[in-house]
Amino acid sequence: MTQPAIAMPPAYDAASVEQRIYQNWWDSGYFAPQVNTDRPPFCVIMPPPNVTGELHLGHALTASLQDSLTRWHRMCGDPTLWLPGKDHAGIATQWVVERALAAEGTNRHELGREKFEERVWDWVALYGNTIDEQHRRLGASCDWSRLRFTLDPGPVRAVRTTFVNLYNKGLIYRHERIINWCPRCATALSDLEVDYEERDGKLYYIRYPLADDPADFITVATTRPESMLGDTGVAVHPEDDRYAAKVGKTVLLPIMGRPIPVVGDTAIEMDFGTGALKVTPGHDLVDFEIGERHNLPMLTVIGFDGCLTDAAGSKYSGMERFAARSAVVDELAATGALEKVEDYHHSVGHCQRCSEVVEPLISLQWFLNVGKHDQPGTIAGNAYAAVVNGDIEILPERFARVYLNWLENIRDWCISRQLWWGHRIPVWYCASCGSQSAHVADPDACPDCGSAAIEQESDVLDTWFSSGLWPHSTLGWPDTGSADLDYFYPNTVLETGYDILFFWVARMIMLGIENTGDVPFRSVYLHGMVLDSQGQKMSKTRGNTLDPLDLLEQYGTDALRFALTTGTAPGNNLRLSDDKLESARNFANKIWNAARFVINAIEGRDDLSDWYELPAPRHREDRWIVSRLDALTETANENLAQFELGEAQQRLYDFIWNDFCDWYIEMAKVRLRSEQPGEAAATLVHVLERSLRLLHPFMPFVTEEIWQNLMTQAPGPAGGVASSIMIAPYPRVDSPRPAPDAESEVEVVMQTIRAVRNMRAQLRIPAGQKLEAAIETNGMMSVVSEEKDVISALARVEPLRVLDAGDSGATSGVSLVVNPLVVRLPLAGVVDLEAETERLDKELGETRRNQERVRQLLDNPNFVAKARPEVVEKERQRLQRLTEQRERIEEIVAQLSR
RNA sequence: GGGCGGUUAGCUCAGAUGGUUAGAGCGUCUGCUUUACACGCAGAAGGCCGGGGGUUCGAGUCCCUCACCGCCCACCA
Numbered sequence: 001m002t003q004p005a006i007a008m009p010p011a012y013d014a015a016s017v018e019q020r021i022y023q024n025w026w027d028s029g030y031f032a033p034q035v036n037t038d039r040p041p042f043c044v045i046m047p048p049p050n051v052t053g054e055l056h057l058g059h060a061l062t063a064s065l066q067d068s069l070t071r072w073h074r075m076c077g078d079p080t081l082w083l084p085g086k087d088h089a090g091i092a093t094q095w096v097v098e099r100a101l102a103a104e105g106t107n108r109h110e111l112g113r114e115k116f117e118e119r120v121w122d123w124v125a126l127y128g129n130t131i132d133e134q135h136r137r138l139g140a141s142c143d144w145s146r147l148r149f150t151l152d153p154g155p156v157r158a159v160r161t162t163f164v165n166l167y168n169k170g171l172i173y174r175h176e177r178i179i180n181w182c183p184r185c186a187t188a189l190s191d192l193e194v195d196y197e198e199r200d201g202k203l204y205y206i207r208y209p210l211a212d213d214p215a216d217f218i219t220v221a222t223t224r225p226e227s228m229l230g231d232t233g234v235a236v237h238p239e240d241d242r243y244a245a246k247v248g249k250t251v252l253l254p255i256m257g258r259p260i261p262v263v264g265d266t267a268i269e270m271d272f273g274t275g276a277l278k279v280t281p282g283h284d285l286v287d288f289e290i291g292e293r294h295n296l297p298m299l300t301v302i303g304f305d306g307c308l309t310d311a312a313g314s315k316y317s318g319m320e321r322f323a324a325r326s327a328v329v330d331e332l333a334a335t336g337a338l339e340k341v342e343d344y345h346h347s348v349g350h351c352q353r354c355s356e357v358v359e360p361l362i363s364l365q366w367f368l369n370v371g372k373h374d375q376p377g378t379i380a381g382n383a384y385a386a387v388v389n390g391d392i393e394i395l396p397e398r399f400a401r402v403y404l405n406w407l408e409n410i411r412d413w414c415i416s417r418q419l420w421w422g423h424r425i426p427v428w429y430c431a432s433c434g435s436q437s438a439h440v441a442d443p444d445a446c447p448d449c450g451s452a453a454i455e456q457e458s459d460v461l462d463t464w465f466s467s468g469l470w471p472h473s474t475l476g477w478p479d480t481g482s483a484d485l486d487y488f489y490p491n492t493v494l495e496t497g498y499d500i501l502f503f504w505v506a507r508m509i510m511l512g513i514e515n516t517g518d519v520p521f522r523s524v525y526l527h528g529m530v531l532d533s534q535g536q537k538m539s540k541t542r543g544n545t546l547d548p549l550d551l552l553e554q555y556g557t558d559a560l561r562f563a564l565t566t567g568t569a570p571g572n573n574l575r576l577s578d579d580k581l582e583s584a585r586n587f588a589n590k591i592w593n594a595a596r597f598v599i600n601a602i603e604g605r606d607d608l609s610d611w612y613e614l615p616a617p618r619h620r621e622d623r624w625i626v627s628r629l630d631a632l633t634e635t636a637n638e639n640l641a642q643f644e645l646g647e648a649q650q651r652l653y654d655f656i657w658n659d660f661c662d663w664y665i666e667m668a669k670v671r672l673r674s675e676q677p678g679e680a681a682a683t684l685v686h687v688l689e690r691s692l693r694l695l696h697p698f699m700p701f702v703t704e705e706i707w708q709n710l711m712t713q714a715p716g717p718a719g720g721v722a723s724s725i726m727i728a729p730y731p732r733v734d735s736p737r738p739a740p741d742a743e744s745e746v747e748v749v750m751q752t753i754r755a756v757r758n759m760r761a762q763l764r765i766p767a768g769q770k771l772e773a774a775i776e777t778n779g780m781m782s783v784v785s786e787e788k789d790v791i792s793a794l795a796r797v798e799p800l801r802v803l804d805a806g807d808s809g810a811t812s813g814v815s816l817v818v819n820p821l822v823v824r825l826p827l828a829g830v831v832d833l834e835a836e837t838e839r840l841d842k843e844l845g846e847t848r849r850n851q852e853r854v855r856q857l858l859d860n861p862n863f864v865a866k867a868r869p870e871v872v873e874k875e876r877q878r879l880q881r882l883t884e885q886r887e888r889i890e891e892i893v894a895q896l897s898r
Numbered sequence: 899g900g901g902c903g904g905u906u907a908g909c910u911c912a913g914a915u916g917g918u919u920a921g922a923g924c925g926u927c928u929g930c931u932u933u934a935c936a937c938g939c940a941g942a943a944g945g946c947c948g949g950g951g952g953u954u955c956g957a958g959u960c961c962c963u964c965a966c967c968g969c970c971c972a973c974c975a
Contacts, residue, residue, distance in 0.1 A: 010935065196972090203975085222975060235975095272974045279975095286973040346975090398902065402970070405901075409972080498970095533910080535968085567912055567922075572903080573969090575910060579924045586937040597934035642914085650912070650922075665934075754941090760929095761941040767930055796932080850919070862955035863917095871917050878918065 008599065008709060012592035014556025018701045022136055025704075030074075030726055032143045033081040035487060041081060042073035043488040045471055046135075046142060047496045047504065048085035048150060052093050052127045055134035057530040057538060057564070057576065058497060060548040063138050064561040065527055065645060066495050070141055071697035072640050073492075075730035081488050082142040083474050086131065088124075088150045090422040090463040091185055091193075091353045097123050097421075113420050113458075120421050134549060139557050139700045141726065146484075148474045150466045151423070158473030159466045160426045160440045162515055167427070167438040171369045171379070172415070178281075178288040179365050179414050180349065183306030183321075184356035187418040188365050190462060191411065192502055194358050196347040203344035204329065205274065207337050208234055208251040211259050218243065218251055218262065219339050221273030223346055224283075225332065226325040228253065229312040230301035231260060233279035235290050238264030240275050254337040255328065256313060263294045283360050302359055321359070366416035366425060366459065370510060373407040380410050383510040386519050392509060394524045395643055396571035399498055406502050415462045422460030430454050468507030471520035478515070491521040493643075498526040498571060525643045528573035530564070535575055551581060558699035559585035565698065566649040587653060588702045591695070594661050595706040598684045599713050601668075607678035612716040614686040615735065619671070620786065622683040623739035624746040625664040628655065629687055630738065633731045636694050649698050656691050663750060670789045685714050690731045700726065748780065749787045752823060755816040756795035763814075763830055771825065773797035776808060778820040778888075797825075815840070815892045819885040822892065837896050844889045851882040 025031065033041065044066055049059055066082060074080040094108075097120050101107055108116040128149075135142070148155060166172040180189040204225045207217040218234055231253050236243035247264045260279075267290060268277050281291025281298040291298055301312040308316045308324050316324050332338040349358040371378020376385070384407045386392045387400055394400040416425060427438045432451030437443075445452050466473070471491050476482025490512075494505060505524055512520030531537060532544045539545065552560045562584035568574040602608060617626050632655045639648035664687065671680035689710060696703040707725040715721075722728040756773065765771060773795070777784045784791070785802045792800040812828040814836055857863055858875055 008934095011937070012935095220975080224975085267973080269974045277975050284973080284975080286975075289973080402902070405971075502971095529969095535910095567910090569912075572911095577910065577924085579910075582937075583923050586935095589937045590935065593935035593938085595934080600934075644914090647912080647914095654922080661934085662939085666932095666939095669933095757940060758942085764929075767932070767940080793932095846919095854918085857917095857955080860955055864955085866955060867917070874918075 008592070008596045010593065010596070012556070012589045012702055014558065014588070014701060015553060017705045018137070018139070018557055021701055021704050022139060025141065025724065025726060026136075026144070028724065030724060031082075031141050032145055033079045035483075036079050037487060039077070039079055041079040041488055041492070042070070043081045043083070043491045044070060044493050044495060045083045045474060045491055046085055046140075047500070048087035048148075048467060048470065049131050050089035050092050051086040051124050051131070051149065052096055053089070053131060055131055055138075055548050057546055057548055059131070059134075060138060060560065061527060061530055061564045061574075062496060063135055063140050064565050065525075067138070067140050067142075067700070068561075068565065068645055068697040069493065069495065069640070069643075071700060071726060072730060074141070074726065075693065075696065075728060076732075077729065079487075081146070081484075082140070083146050083148070083488075084132070084135065084140070084142040084144060085148040085470065085474060086128065086150070087463065087467055088422060090417055090419050090460060091187065092463075093120060093123070094419050094421040095185065095353055108420060116420050137549060137552060137557065138561070141700070146474070150463075150470075154476065155466060155469070155473045156423065157440065158469050158477055158515075159423045159461065161478040162465075162469060162511065163426055163461070164438045164440050166368060166514070172366060172438075173369065174364060174366050176362060176364045177367070177414075178283075178285055178360050178362050180358045181304065181361050181363065182351035182354065182356050183304065183359055184354045185351060185419075186304060188363065188414055188416060189351060189358065190414050190464075193352045194349040195352050196349050198345060199348045201344050201346055201348070203273065203342045204332075205339040205341070206254060206278070206332055207339050208253065208260075208278070210246065211250040211252050214252075218246060218276045219274045220276045220278040222278055223344060224280075224325070226308070226316075226321055226328045227280045227283045227301065228278055228328065229256060229308070229316060229324075230280045230282045230299040231256075231258075231278045232281060232291065232296040232299060233260050233294060234262045235265045235268050235277045235279050235294075236262065236275060237268040237270045238266060240268070240270050242275060254335060255331055261294070261296070263290070263296075265290050265293065282362055285360055288360075288362070298362055300362055302361060304361070304363075306359060365414050367412040368415050369412050370410055373404070373410065379510045379514055380407050382513045383407060383506060386509055386513060391519045392522065392524060394526070396526065396569075399501060399524075399526050399571065403501060403506060406506065413462075415465050416459040417462055418458075419460050422463060423466055425457040425459050425461060427457040428454045429457070464503050464507050465511075467504055468511040469515065471508055471512055472516050489516065490519050493523040493525055494521040495525045495527070497529060499529065501526065523643075526571050528568070528571055531573050531575045533575055533577040535573075546576065555581045555585040556588055556701070558588050558702045562587065562649065562699055566646050566653070568646045570643055570646075587657070588699060590657060590661060591692075591699075591702060592706065594656070594665060595688060595692075595710065597665060598688045599710060601672055601677075602681050602685050602714055605678065605681055608682045608685060608714055611682040611686045611714060612689070612721070614682060615737075617679070617683055617737065619679050619683075620742045620745055620783070621664065621667050621671075621790070622679060623737070623742035625659060625683065625687055626737050627739040627743055628659050629690060630733045630736050633690070633694060633733050637730070637732060640697075645698070652691070652695050652698070656695070660687055660691065666794055667790050670793050674789075685710065689714075689716075693725060693728055693731050696725050696728075697730075745780075745783045745787075748783070748818060748821065749791060752791055752816075752818045752821055753795040755818050756797060756823060756825070759814060759816060759825065760796070763827065765830070767796065771797050772799060772801075774801040774803055774824045774826075776803045776822040776824065778805070778822070780820060781805070784821065817843070817885060817888050817892070819881055819888060822888060833896060837893065840889055840893050840896070844886065844893060847882060847886045847889060851879065851886055854879045854882060 070080055070082040098108060180194045182189055201223050203221050203223055205219050205221050207219050209217040220234060234251055246262050249262050250259045251262060253260050279287045279290050279296060281288045281296055282300045283302060299311050301309055302321050303309045306321050308319045310317045351358055370380040373380045373384040375381045387403060394403060427436055428443055429436050430446035430451055431453040433446060433449035435448040437447050446454050472489055475485040475489050477485055508520045536544055559581055563580040617623050632651060635651055636648045668680040668684055671677055692703045692707050704725050775784050781804055788800055788802055792798055813826040814831050816823040854875055858879060864872055
C-alpha cells in the first residue's frame with residue numbers, strides 16, 4: 001500500500017499524542033464557555049477534591065463522566081461550563097500535615113496556630129496542583145480560568161455570609177450537648193463522620209448493690225465498664241416486673257460508692273442483657289437523653305484527650321481510657337462486683353479520618369438547626385420538598401428514597417470543629433461587655449460597647465459547610481448581579497459518587513435553597529464505586545489501589561476512560577480489570593487502523609465533494625451503513641440525554657467494530673478496486689468522520705488525533721468544519737436517511753457470506769482453496785448480481801454463478817438455504833449424499849419446530865387479540881419466512897432423494 | 899432492627915415502557931502472515947436468566963416468597 005499522506009504508525013501510541021493535544025485545546029481557549037444568553041447553558045461543577053490529595057480511580061471515573069457530558073454539550077452548541085475546584089478538606093489536610101510534623105518530632109501546639117496555618121499553606125502550595133495536573137492528563141475539558149479553592153476570598157465570603165445570615169436568623173446556635181469526639185484529631189465530628197464497624201468485644205455484667213439492702217443488687221450489662229465511673233443512675237423499663245419494686249430506690253455505684261437512683265424509662269429494652277441499664281449521661285447519647293428526662297447529673301469522666309478526668313476519682317484520673325477499662329474491670333472483679341463477662345460482637349464508632357475510636361462526650365459546639373423534613377420553610381423541609389416535587393431529579397431513582405429517608409431522620413448539624421485549618425467561625429466575643437456577634441468582615445471593635453477587646457471564636461467550620469455552598473459560591477454568590485451566577489445557576493447536573501449523597505449532595509441542596517431561593521442543580525447523577533478485580537473496595541490499607549496515572553500511561557487515557565465508563569449501569573459499582581483496559585485499548589487501536597485505511601483510500605481523490613453531509617447515498621451498501629449510522633446517532637443522543645453513557649459507548653463500540661470495520665470496510669474494498677470507487681470512498685470518510693465525532697466525548701484524544709489527520713486529507717465543506725473535533729458539531733439526525741430495503745438486502749448478503757464461511761470452516765476447506773458456487777436468486781436477482789463481487793470476495797468463492805429464475809445449480813454437493821437464496825457448493829467429492837441429506841434433515845427439523853411455534857402463537861386468538869398489532873404483524877412475517885424456508889429445504893431434500 | 903442493590907455463558911457485566919432462537923468483552927476450541935489492524939480476521943462451543951409460587955396469550959423483565967452475597971441507615975447498653 002502507498003504511504004498515507006500523514007504518518008500514522010500501525011499502532012496507536014497514546015502517550016505520544018495526548019499531552020500535545022491537550023495543550024492545543026487549552027491554548028486555543030476551547031475550555032471556557034462561549035456565553036450566549038439566548039441559549040440555556042450547560043453547567044456542571046467538579047466535586048472539589050482534597051487540595052493535598054492525589055487522583056484515585058474514583059476521581060478518574062467522576063472526571064470521565066463529567067468530561068463526557070461536558071464535551072457532548074459543548075459539541076451540541078450549548079454554552080458549556082465545567083467548573084473545576086479544590087477543597088481545603090479540614091480534618092484530612094490537617095491530619096496529613098500533623099503527621100509530617102510528627103515525623104519532624106514536633107506538633108502543631110509547639111508551632112502555634114499561626115505558624116501551623118503557614119505550614120499548611122506551604123503544603124498546599126507544594127502539592128495543591130498535583131490533582132489539577134492529573135485531571136489534565138485525563139483530558140478534563142474544564143475551564144481552568146474559573147478554578148476555585150474553598151479558601152479563596154470569594155468562597156470565604158460566601159461561607160461567612162451564609163454563617164452570618166443563619167446566625168442572625170437564630171438557626172445557628174451554640175450549645176452544650178453530647179457530640180462525637182475524636183480524641184486523636186481532638187475535634188468534634190458530625191454524625192456522618194463516624195463510621196461504625198463490627199468488633200469483637202466483651203459484655204461485662206456488674207452488680208450495683210441497693211443502698212438500703214446491700215445484700216440485694218441490680219446487675220447491669222455494659223460493653224464499656226470504664227464509663228461506670230461516670231454513672232449517675234440505673235434505668236429499667238417501667239413495666240419490667242423484675243425491677244418494679246426497685247424503681248425509685250437508690251443503688252451504690254461500685255468503686256465510687258456514689259448513691260445513684262433507679263429510674264423507669266421506656267427506652268430500655270427488657271430483653272437485652274439484664275434489662276437494667278447503667279446510665280452514663282456524659283458519654284452515651286441514649287444515656288444523655290435518659291439523664292435529661294430524669295434530671296440526672298452529667299459527669300464527664302473521659303476528657304478531650306481520651307484520658308480519664310478528675311471526676312473519675314484520683315485513682316483513675318489521667319489514665320488512658322482503654323487502660324482504665326482493664327483497671328476498672330480488675331477492681332470490679334476484686335471487689336466481687338463483676339458478675340460475669342461474655343464475648344460480645346458489637347459495632348463501635350470510629351473516626352472517619354483516622355479510625356480512632358470515637359468518644360461521645362459533652363461539649364460546647366455550634367449547631368445548625370435544619371428543622372424537620374415535614375416543616376415547610378425549614379432547611380430540611382425545603383430540601384425534602386425539592387426532591388419530592390421534582391425540582392431536583394435524582395438518578396438512579398432509587399437514591400431519591402435514600403435521600404428522603406435520611407432527611408426524615410435528620411438532626412441538627414454539628415458544624416464546629418476544633419481544628420486550625422479551615423473557615424474560622426466568624427463570631428467575635430467581647431471581653432468587655434460579654435456580647436457575641438457574627439460578622440462577614442473582621443470587626444475592629446465590639447458593636448455593642450465599642451471595646452477593642454474582642455476575640456474571634458477559635459473553632460473552624462466543618463469542611464462540608466463550605467462545600468455545601470459550592471454550586472453558588474463558585475459562581476460569585478453573594479454578589480448580586482454576578483453574570484456567572486445569573487447564567488449558570490442552577491447548575492444543570494451534579495455528578496458524583498453515591499457515597500457522598502448525604503455529606504455533600506444533601507448539604508448543597510439545603511444550603512443552596514437557603515441562600516439563593518432556588519435549587520442548586522436540576523439533576524443529580526450518582527455513579528457507583530470503582531472496585532478491584534476481586535470486587536473489593538479499593539483502599540490504601542488494603543493495598544489494592546490502582547494509580548490512574550499508571551493505567552493511562554500503560555493503556556492510554558482514552559482506554560482508561562472507556563474501561564471505566566462502558567457497559568455499566570448508572571449507580572452500579574464496577575470492577576476494573578486488566579482485561580477491560582486491554583479491550584478498551586484494542587478498541588482505540590481498531591479505530592486508529594480503520595482510519596489509516598480510510599485516509600489512505602481517500603488520498604488524492606477529488607470526487608468526494610459531498611462526503612461531509614452525504615445527503616443521498618445511492619449504492620445499497622452505502623445506504624445500509626448510513627441508515628445504521630443515523631440510527632446510532634439517534635440512540636447515542638438519547639442515551640446521553642438520559643445519562644446512559646455506558647449504553648451509548650457500548651453501541652458505538654458495536655457499530656464501529658462490527659458494522660463499519662468488519663462489514664462495511666470489507667465490502668467497500670471491493671468497490672475501491674473497481675472503476676467507480678468515488679461513492680464508496682465518500683461513504684467511508686463520511687461514516688468514519690461522524691463516528692469520530694460521536695465517540696469524541698468518550699475518547700477525546702484518539703478521536704482528535706485521527707480527526708485532524710482526516711480533515712487535512714479531506715477538509716470537508718468550504719471553509720472547513722472546525723479547528724478541533726471538540727468544537728465540531730455533535731452529529732444529529734436532521735434529515736434521516738432510512739433504508740429498510742437496503743438493510744434487509746444487505747442482511748441477506750451478509751448471511752449468505754456467513755453461511756459459506758461457516759461451511760468452509762466445518763468442512764475444513766483451507767482459505768486459500770478456490771471454491772466454486774452458484775446462487776439461486778429466487779426473486780433477488782438484481783441484489784445478488786449487484787453484490788456478486790462482494791459475496792465472491794468476502795465468502796471467497798470463485799467463480800460465482802448467479803442463476804436466474806428457473807435455473808438450478810448442481811444437485812450434488814452442498815446446498816445452503818439463506819431464504820430466499822439457495823447457495824450451491826459443488827463439493828460432491830468432499831461431502832457425500834448421505835451426509836448432506838442428514839445435514840439438511842437436521843436443518844429442516846429445526847425450521848419446522850420454529851415454524852410450528854410461531855404458527856401456534858398466531859393460532860392463539862388471545863395473542864392476536866391482545867398483543868400490539870405491530871408485534872402480531874412481525875410474527876406473521878416471520879411465519880411466512882419460515883414457511884418459505886421450509887419449502888425450499890424440502891424441495892432440495894426431494895431433489896437429493898431422486 | 900429497618901432499607902437498598904446483586905444473583906444472566908468458565909470470568910466480568912449489559913439487557914427503557916413484558917413480545918424473534920437472551921447479548922458483549924475476556925477466556926476456551928478450530929482455522930488464517932486475506933495488501934487498516936495478530937491490540938487482528940474468519941468460524942465454533944458454551945446459558946432450566948439463584949430456588950419456589952403467582953399475574954399474563956406471552957416473564958430475564960411485573961407481583962409474592964425463600965436462599966445466599968454486598969452495601970447503607972439505626973441510640974439494644
